[in-house]
Amino acid sequence: MSRSITGAASSLPRRPTPPRRVAVTAAAVTATALGLTGFVGGTAFAGTAAHGSQGSHGQSASAASTPVVTRAALDPSLVTGRGATVGFAEQEAENAATNGTVIGTGTAAYTLPAEASGRKAVSLTPGQYVEFTLPSAANAITVRYSIPDAPNGGGITAPLNVSVNGQHNSTLTLTSQYAWLYNQYPFSNDPNAGLLQPDWWITECSCVPDQTTPTPVINTPFRPNHFYDEQRLLLGRTYKAGDKIRLAVPAGSDASATVIDLLDSQLVAAPHVDLLAANVLLFGADPTGRRDSADAIDKAIAFAKKTHLKVYIPPGTYQVNRHIIVDNVTIEGAGSWYTIIKGHQVTLSTPAPDGSIHTGVGFYGKDASAGGSTNVHLSGFAIEGDVRERIDTDQVNGIGGSLSNSTIDGLYIQHTKVGIWLDGPMTNLKITNNQIADQIADGINFHTGVTNSVISNNFIRNTGDDSIALWSEKTEDANNTIDHNTVQTPVLANGIAVYGGTDNTISNNLIADPIREGSAIQVGSRFGSEAFTGNLWITDNTTVRAGTYELNWNIGLGAIWFYALEKNIDANIQVTGDNFLDNTYNAIMLVTDFPVKDQFSITNVHFKDIKVDGTGTSVVSARSAGGATFQNVVARNVGAVGVNNCGSFNFTSAGSEFALTDLGGNTGGGTTGPWLAPWELPNTITCDDRPAVVVPPAPSPW
Structure with a gap:
């Protein structure tokens, strides 16, 4: 192209x-320009950051004895009511005791700080440690980390010792085999x-x-990009609040630098047991993972459907290297920490009709062209794949196919291409309480005619494309709700994206640290999607450290951005009650692409009851014809003029082709004065795409 x-x-x-x-x-x-030199293949990271400083030493043990619990690297009080309710406590490594080096703050793409939660992490050389104080009782931890790639790619492994209260507990074997693209x-x-x-x-x-x-x-x-991975560890017993978890790099480690981003700690409940179900062990499944269990799970499913039982997969690791086809069945595990469905990516002898050249572990409904599947209920297990490259024709997703009148609840999905990719038409699916991590592409995608469905209370971290997307290709996605999800560090594209559709709702989500070629929320007429019709409600969401730099256009994006590339965006779009915090560049952006700037416009967008706390540049950047209304949009710590209004770049004598309508209550601003000044209305040309960037202060209570 x-x-x-x-x-x-x-x-x-x-x-x-x-x-x-x-x-x-x-x-x-x-990578050289941005200070990533040397980390590939093994010398210690020493980079530069786009904003802020890096290279400081961490806290002393006494300074970090009180645990600092955060949500999206913020004080939880700043994001109350937003995002997923999760069972773990997040602790950023930069707030813990360490004799390593804090890297960041940095937002420059292709650097380790930029892909870290909160744009900071701790780098350890052999012999160094980071130590966390437990804020509450815990028997399990998740460690998000990065270690170097091999000089010729493919990853390395390296040890990380885990000690509790000075007593060695176990050694994690870290890997970079699923990172480094x-x-x-x-x-x-x-x-x-x-x-x-x-x-x-x-x-x-x-x-x-x-x-x-x-x-x-x-x-x-x-x-280089996609540096981080995560590992989970059951500690073997419950430790109390105040106990200390030390992560230490032993001498002789093959990793010249081990970067620790954060630690999640939690108290995992005992395994779930179901004695009145078709237990896969009775059909030959191997809980040690040595033998393939796919056929045994198929047999258990067939028996359960005949006898109207559930399928139960008890604790263990089960090797599955292909799709498990599901229809009219309930499959439950002992819990995602105990029941692990784990598989290798397998090369097919001949490509499949859909273009796949590989298969791998996944639970798939029947294709929509074959009627799809219905009444499928999946819960309480983990799906761990082996996908290390992006091949878009491959069906190597954790969950796939078409699933109507179904539920997906309490799963942990890691190292697949897409966590959950559904191809409609389909209806009435509920995706709740799942964790999706370390995907090569999307986290969850509703593709083509998905209706009346819910994505709620999911935690998604480190995707290689949109973390959650509604994609109305060929047929509208309609009447769907994306609510109370937490999205962190999508490496490519957006936290939540809506491409066409009608009467969809994006509400109460928390989206933090998008990295490049996207931002927190996108409303886009692109990718062959159907037009936006009816309504789109974007309500009560919080974005943090979004408004990233678009590396193709060489300008800053908005934390929320509207992109009319293939059609007008003119549905009734209500953006209400949202908070845009610590925006690297703009908070709000409305844009068309230059080759189609005189063909498509953005209208009928309404912003109300919005709080903007910190912008590197403007509150609103308009690069389109059309217009929007603003009511009770309150801003502070604005780095540049409040409105960058280029319109469609025709610079007519009548002013910009984009009109801002002030409905009252729009207050606050920065050093240049009120963000929505009278002289900017309705369509004064204030076109400066690349003003000086002023790093905003950290968000604080209103």
């Missing part, structure tokens, strides 16, 4: 969207590879390489 700059802005990339490939660039600055979409595991798409626009040289003579030299490793 050829990339070029036309006029004031280049075309944004098309988002990679499984299972069908959609071309995309992932343009950004080089490079290059342009669809990315490479080879840090030494040349350009994958030599005809795509490259920000680093402001060129299309195959149209440049001589072809520019691209430093390798080129655009």
Whole structure:
């Protein structure tokens, strides 16, 4: 796909969207320029950050004896009522006792601080540690970390000792085999590879390489990203509040630097037992993981359907290397910490009709073209895949197919391509109380005609594409609700994205630390989606450290951004009660792409009862024709002029083509005065896409 700059802005990339490939660039600055040199293959990380400082030593043990519990690296009081209710306590490593080095704050793409929760982490060399004080009783921990890649890619392993109160508990074997992608979409595991798409626009040289003579030299490793992974550990007994968990890198570790981002601690309940169910052990399943258990699980499902029983999978690790097809069945495990369904990615002898060249562990409903599946209920187990590369035609997702009148509850899904990717038409699915981590692509995607369904109280971290998406390709997604979810550190694309559809609701979510080519919330007419019709309600959400830099356009995005690329956006869109905190650039952005700026517009968007606490640049950036209304939008710590209004770049004598309507109560601002000043209304041209960035102070109570 050829990339070029036309006029004031280049075309944004098309988002990679499984299972069908959609071309995309992932343009950004080089790893060398951003201080990631040396971490691939093994020397200690020493980088630079886009904002703030890095390299400070951590707290002393006495300074960190009182645990600092956060949500999305913030004081929990700042996000009360927003996001998922989870069973664990989050503690950022930079707030713990350590003799290592705090890295960050940094927002520059392709650096370790930028992909860390809160944009900070702690780097440990062999012999160093970070120590957390438990805030409450716990018998299990999750560690989010990064270790270097192998010099030629493919990852390494390295030990991390876990001690409690000075007594060695166990040793985790960390791995970078599921991290470290490079290059342009669809990315490479080879840090030494040349350009994958030599005809795509490259920000680093402001060129299309195959149209440049001589072809520019691209430093390798080129655009390293997706650095972090996580591991869970049952401690074997319950420890009390005040006990100390020390993570220490032993001498002789193959990892020259071990970066610890955070620790989640929790008290996991005893295993769930169901004696009145079809137990997979009775059908030959192997809980040790040595033998493949797929056929045994199939037999248990067949028996349960005949006898109207549930299927029960007791504690253990069960090897499954293909799809388990589910329809009219309930499958429950002992809990996601106890029942692990784990599989390898397997190369197919011939490609499947849908284009897949691999299969892997996953629970799939029947395809919608075959009628789909119904009355499927999955709960209480983990799905752990082995996906290390992005191939969009591959069906290697944790949950797939079409599932109507069904529930997915209490699962932990890791290392698959997409955690849950559903292809409709389908209706009445509830996805609740799940954790999805470390995906190559999306976390959850409702694709094509998904209706009357709910995504609620899920925790999603470290996805390689949109963490939650409604994609109305060919058929509208309608009457769906995305409510009270927590999204952290999506590496590529957005926290929550809505591409077309009607009467959908995005409410009470907490979205933190989007990293590149996306932001916290996107409303987009793109990817061949159907038009927005009816209503879209975006209510009572909180975004944190969003409004990231768009590396193809070389401008800052909004924490929430509207993008009219293929059609007008003119449905009734109500953005009400949302809080946009610590925005790296803008809080709100409304934009069309330059080649279609005179074809499509954004209208009928209404902002009400909004709080904006900190922007690196403006509160509103308008790069489109159309208009929006604003009522009771309160802003403080605004870094630049309140409104950047370029309209559609025609700069007519009548003013900008984008009109702002002041319905009253719009107060606050920054050093330049009120954010919505009278002279900016209704459509004064105030076009400055690249003002000086003023790093806002940390969010605080209103």
